[in-house]
Amino acid sequence: MRIIAGTHAGRRLAVPPKGTRPTSDRVRESLFSVLNGWGVIDGARVLDLYAGSGALGFEALSRGAESLVAVDASRQATRAIRENAAVLGERVEVQQSSVVRFLRMPPREFDLVFIDPPYEEDVDQALELLAEGWLSEQGIVVVERSSRTVPPLLPEGWEPWEERRYGETTLWLSGR
Secondary structure: OEOOOOOOOOOEOOOOOOOOOOOOHHHHHHHHHHHHHHOOOOOOEEEEEOOOOOHHHHHHHHOOOOEEEEEEOOHHHHHHHHHHHHHHOOOOEEEEOOHHHHHOOOOOOEEEEEEOOOOOOOOHHHHHHHOOOOEEEEEEEEEEEEOOOOOOOOOOOOEEEEEEEEOOEEEEEEEO
């Protein structure tokens, strides 16, 4: 697993030994091409839910995001995220917590939110909680799921902007 572009391009990331499904380089490259085209990465406050190794969040930081909060319930995943932050010299807030428990805390606004759960995990509750003040006015949510799952149920007032399919993986991009 490596960072594709930006200040940390080519740097390798530690990956938790088990229990995660890292986003492929091809999917990350395509996703960040879209996000760069929309001009949403520079200075963005990023929230990476079900972060795993933190690859999506670190890719955003490498490309100019301002800050990263990475959330994962796994001790092995949060250890890998902290290790990656140290190696890259990045300050990252790491929360070892279930996503739902984290999102029940008082909200902070983020400009870019990645939701990349285990494919069998339901994300509808996380999306509903995100709608309670976690997303900035122009914020974007990216949900990565299996192409065999149904699209996520978006909170009232959110618009589906784009759906991109890459073999077994589908990305849904949306926001308010």
